[in-house]
Amino acid sequence: MKPSEILIKPILTEKANAQQEKLRKYSFKVDRKANKLEIKKAVEDFYGVTVVDVNTVVVPGKNKTRYTKAGFIQGMKSAYKKALVTVAEGETIDLYANI
Numbered sequence: 001m002k003p004s005e006i007l008i009k010p011i012l013t014e015k016a017n018a019q020q021e022k023l024r025k026y027s028f029k030v031d032r033k034a035n036k037l038e039i040k041k042a043v044e045d046f047y048g049v050t051v052v053d054v055n056t057v058v059v060p061g062k063n064k065t066r067y068t069k070a071g072f073i074q075g076m077k078s079a080y081k082k083a084l085v086t087v088a089e090g091e092t093i094d095l096y097a098n099i
Contacts, residue, residue: 003042006034010095011082023086026093030083032058039083043093050088057082 010016011027019025030039036054043051061079065072087093 001031001034001038001042003046006031006038006042007046008080012095019084020092024089024092026085026087026095028083028085030056030081032081034081034083036083039085043085047093049091049093051085052088053086055084055086057084 008029008031011029013027016027019027026043028039028043034042036056039056040051040054043049043054058081059079062077064075064077066075067073
């Protein structure tokens with residue numbers, strides 16, 4: 001798999017930003033089939049940093065309901081795999097450069 005196929009997008013939330021500043025951990029939405037070694041290599045190739053640790057979690061899908069004029073609508077958010085990547089001391093990833 002190519003690095004662009006493994007890393008889908010970075011997760012930019014308040015919690016993720018706090019982890020970036022304090023713990024040097026960056027969150028990414030990744031392909032469900034990717035393992036930790038592939039994720040580590042993809043981040044190192046794509047961003048040019050040294051990865052110390054990779055933690056993964058499969059975030060389960062959630063049921064969502066909405067009340068509209070047309071009636072009651074039910075659906076489901078899809079599940080995805082999240083990777084928490086810790087980079088080496090003194091290194092950072094600029095996720096806002098492409099925005």
